[in-house]
Amino acid sequence: MTSAVLGQDTRPVGRGRPGVRSTLTRGSALGLGIAMIWFSLLVLIPLAAIVATAGKDGWAGYTDTLRNPQTWSAIKLTVEQSAFVTVINVVMGTMIAWVLVRDRFWGRGLLDLVIDIPFAMPTIVAGLVLLGLYGPKGPLGINVANTKTSVTLALAFVTLPFIVRTVQPVLAELDADVEEAAASLGARRLTILRRLVLPSLVPAIAAGAALSFARAISEYGSLVLLSGMLPYKTEVVSVRVLSFIEGGDQTSAAALATIMLGVALFVIVALDVIQRRVARRG
Amino acid sequence: MVSLPTPAKWALRLVVIAYVFLLVGWPVITLAQNAFADGLASFQAAFSDPDVVHSLVVTVEISLWAVAINTVFGVGMALLLVRYEFPGKRALSALIDLPMSVSPVVIGLALLLVYNGRTGWFGPTLEAHGIVVIFNSPGMIMATCFVSLPLVVREVVPVLTEIGNDQEQAATSLGANALQTLRRITLPAIKWAVVYGVVLTLARSLGEFGALKIVSGNLTGQTQTAPLVVEQKYNNFAQGEAYAVSFLLVLISVLCIVVVTMLRPKESSS
Numbered sequence: 001m002t003s004a005v006l007g008q009d010t011r012p013v014g015r016g017r018p019g020v021r022s023t024l025t026r027g028s029a030l031g032l033g034i035a036m037i038w039f040s041l042l043v044l045i046p047l048a049a050i051v052a053t054a055g056k057d058g059w060a061g062y063t064d065t066l067r068n069p070q071t072w073s074a075i076k077l078t079v080e081q082s083a084f085v086t087v088i089n090v091v092m093g094t095m096i097a098w099v100l101v102r103d104r105f106w107g108r109g110l111l112d113l114v115i116d117i118p119f120a121m122p123t124i125v126a127g128l129v130l131l132g133l134y135g136p137k138g139p140l141g142i143n144v145a146n147t148k149t150s151v152t153l154a155l156a157f158v159t160l161p162f163i164v165r166t167v168q169p170v171l172a173e174l175d176a177d178v179e180e181a182a183a184s185l186g187a188r189r190l191t192i193l194r195r196l197v198l199p200s201l202v203p204a205i206a207a208g209a210a211l212s213f214a215r216a217i218s219e220y221g222s223l224v225l226l227s228g229m230l231p232y233k234t235e236v237v238s239v240r241v242l243s244f245i246e247g248g249d250q251t252s253a254a255a256l257a258t259i260m261l262g263v264a265l266f267v268i269v270a271l272d273v274i275q276r277r278v279a280r281r282g
Numbered sequence: 283m284v285s286l287p288t289p290a291k292w293a294l295r296l297v298v299i300a301y302v303f304l305l306v307g308w309p310v311i312t313l314a315q316n317a318f319a320d321g322l323a324s325f326q327a328a329f330s331d332p333d334v335v336h337s338l339v340v341t342v343e344i345s346l347w348a349v350a351i352n353t354v355f356g357v358g359m360a361l362l363l364v365r366y367e368f369p370g371k372r373a374l375s376a377l378i379d380l381p382m383s384v385s386p387v388v389i390g391l392a393l394l395l396v397y398n399g400r401t402g403w404f405g406p407t408l409e410a411h412g413i414v415v416i417f418n419s420p421g422m423i424m425a426t427c428f429v430s431l432p433l434v435v436r437e438v439v440p441v442l443t444e445i446g447n448d449q450e451q452a453a454t455s456l457g458a459n460a461l462q463t464l465r466r467i468t469l470p471a472i473k474w475a476v477v478y479g480v481v482l483t484l485a486r487s488l489g490e491f492g493a494l495k496i497v498s499g500n501l502t503g504q505t506q507t508a509p510l511v512v513e514q515k516y517n518n519f520a521q522g523e524a525y526a527v528s529f530l531l532v533l534i535s536v537l538c539i540v541v542v543t544m545l546r547p548k549e550s551s552s
Contacts, residue, residue: 023367027460032362035355042428043381046392049403053395092301099298103291111299113543114306120482120535122489123386124509125313125528128516132312132525139312157305179284192284211383218385221491221509225516238387238492245391245496254395257388264383272376 047261053254065255073232074240075259077151081236082216085155089212090205093163100164101171119161123221126157131226146228151236154222159215163208170204171197203278207271214267218260310532316521317529324522333503334511334527341508344419344494345487348426352483355427356434357476361468363435364442365450381431389428390496393421417499422507425493430486434479441475442468478545485538489531 024032054061065071100112118126130153132138135145144150174197182192220238227234237260244253286294317324328334362368363375381389397415399405408415415421449471453463469476491509498505502514508527516524 021367021369025460028362028366031358032366032368035359035362038355039378042424043377043431045403046389046396046428047380047384049395050388050392092298095294096298096302099295102285103295105295107299109543111302113539114302116539116542117306117310117536120485120489120539122491122509122512122528122531122535124491124512125489125531128512128524128528129309129313129532132316133309153305157309160302160305183284189284189286197284214383218383218388220385220387224491224513238385241385241387241391242492242496245387245394250391250395250401253391257385257391260385260388264380264385267383268376268379271379272372 050254050257050261053250054258056251061251061255062258065252068252070231070235071240071252071256074235074237077148077235078217078237081148081151081155082213085152085159085216086209086213088156089159089163090209093160093208093212094167094201094205096164097167097171100168115161115164118157118159123158123219124224126222127154127225127227130154130157130222135226145226146230146234148234150226150228151223151234154226155216155219158219158222159212162212162215163205166204166208166211167201170201174200203274207274210267210270210274214264217263313525313528313532317525319525320522324526327520328515328523328526331523333506334508334515334523336503337506337508337511338527338530340422340505341488344422344426344507345484347419347423348430348487349480349483351423351427352430352434353476353480355431356479356483357438357469357472360435360438360442360472364439365447378435379432381428386429386490386492387496389425390493393425393428393493393497397421397424416497417501417505419505421497422494422505425497426487426490429490429493430483433482433486434476437475437479437482438472441472445471474545478542481538481542481545485535488534 057064066075096111096115100108100115121129130150131145133140134142134150134153136143144153179192179196182196183189187195218238219236220242223229223234223236223239227236229235229239237256241253241256241260244250244256285291359378363371394402394416396403397405397408399409399414399416402416405415413420415424449467450463453467454460458466489509490507491513494507495510498507498510500506500510500514506514508531512524512527512531515521515527
């Protein structure tokens with residue numbers, strides 16, 4: 001918190017004069033006050049309540065929760081699958097972004113539109129939609145319902161847009177002159193891609209990967225119908241938290257939720273650092 | 283600009299289209315086929331069920347509240363973050379993004395711990411004053427606001443940064459008061475970004491499932507929303523009805539995307 005406040009003068013946005021700590025007028029200060037009260041009631045206090053509830057029994061709450069084999073298995077599955085899906089997204093997302101920006105073909109607009117569908121579609125419907133094609137009655141004859149593959153599939157579906165949408169604008173803004181200069185100096189295509197294009201995309205890919213990982217870790221709705229939520233097999237962390245809540249064990253639910261919050265917070269900080277670095281370079 | 287050799291270009295194009303088609307396109311088409319498998323029978327069954335109709339009404343009501351609140355909050359917060367300097371601004375800016383990476387289930391739990399009427403931090407006091415939050419619309423509106431909180435802010439901030447405050451300063455120096463400047467200069471300039479954020483917020487709100495499952499109590503005919511009805515119908519072997527309601531929800535979300543896609547070029551050319 002302290003370092004964030006101290007670091008504020010290096011912020012890329014805003015037009016504060018150096019040395020002035022606050023440029024709030026009376027009206028805007030009132031606005032900020034009201035916004036902060038709402039933000040606290042809605043987000044900060046409830047999230048603090050989770051951490052407080054989890055910490056009621058000290059560290060015992062955490063160790064007991066983590067030592068539960070079913071919970072541990074859910075954490076392992078979630079992290080494993082989220083990491084796997086993020087790797088898929090790094091490759092596929094970058095490729096999709098490339099095709100959308102550099103390629104011209106009939107139907108490209110439709111492809112661009114379809115990428116956003118997983119973001120806008122209700123998560124429970126996402127599960128149902130995948131079940132239609134990859135479930136027991138699917139026309140392909142492939143049935144992944146209630147298997148680990150169903151978790152991968154659902155997570156890949158809901159996280160599809162993240163890397164595409166972070167890489168796409170960066171790729172579109174890339175300076176064509178530099179690439180042409182490199183080509184005129186005799187650099188081969190692969191060298192240009194590896195040495196020029198890819199490095200400038202890395203921050204965007206990293207930001208998208210962080211978002212995609214965070215989303216995958218926290219996914220719930222799309223897994224409900226598709227994965228069967230079987231303990232030790234397809235049960236993810238969110239499902240585990242919900243079963244703790246439904247069982248009335250708020251302390252364990254809060255302990256597990258705190259761990260998930262830690263991951264979310266880590267991702268937010270990582271994103272902030274990446275964005276700041278990019279802004280400074282640009 | 284470096285271009286790939288033709289075979290590589292075609293291979294890449296093919297892989298990308300195949301991946302997106304198998305992951306999104308075909309499954310969505312299958313849903314439509316399932317929904318219309320018996321003609322319109324599933325739709326008639328679903329929309330003659332008063333519980334389904336009620337769930338749709340609840341979903342729309344909750345979403346409109348959440349959109350209204352988040353639009354005011356989002357525009358106000360974006361203005362504060364871009365136009366003013368204050369201590370803690372960077373931390374606040376980062377915290378606003380937090381809801382996007384918090385699990386819906388965790389959001390539901392968080393609100394439950396503070397606002398439930400029995401053991402919550404504020405719940406018992408609020409209920410003593412007749413305000414029931416959990417298993418009731420206030421809690422459902424809050425959960426929906428929480429999950430879609432950053433969407434308007436994140437759309438408006440870049441546009442506000444880009445347009446700068448020259449025009450606003452000019453208006454002020456010509457004697458316009460803060461409200462006039464906001465109404466005549468700032469709001470028209472960020473209009474499309476706001477609309478874009480609103481549409482995204484609407485899509486997200488209509489589809490919220492996990493957080494609402496916890497704070498709504500999922501009471502059929504009372505606090506049950508459309509996505510919750512889909513789960514219930516599917517698990518109760520009324521799959522046709524589940525497909526019909528899902529189809530309607532997909533249709534709305536696709537419409538939202540189409541609107542957003544149509545707005546985007548307008549925004550960049552103006």
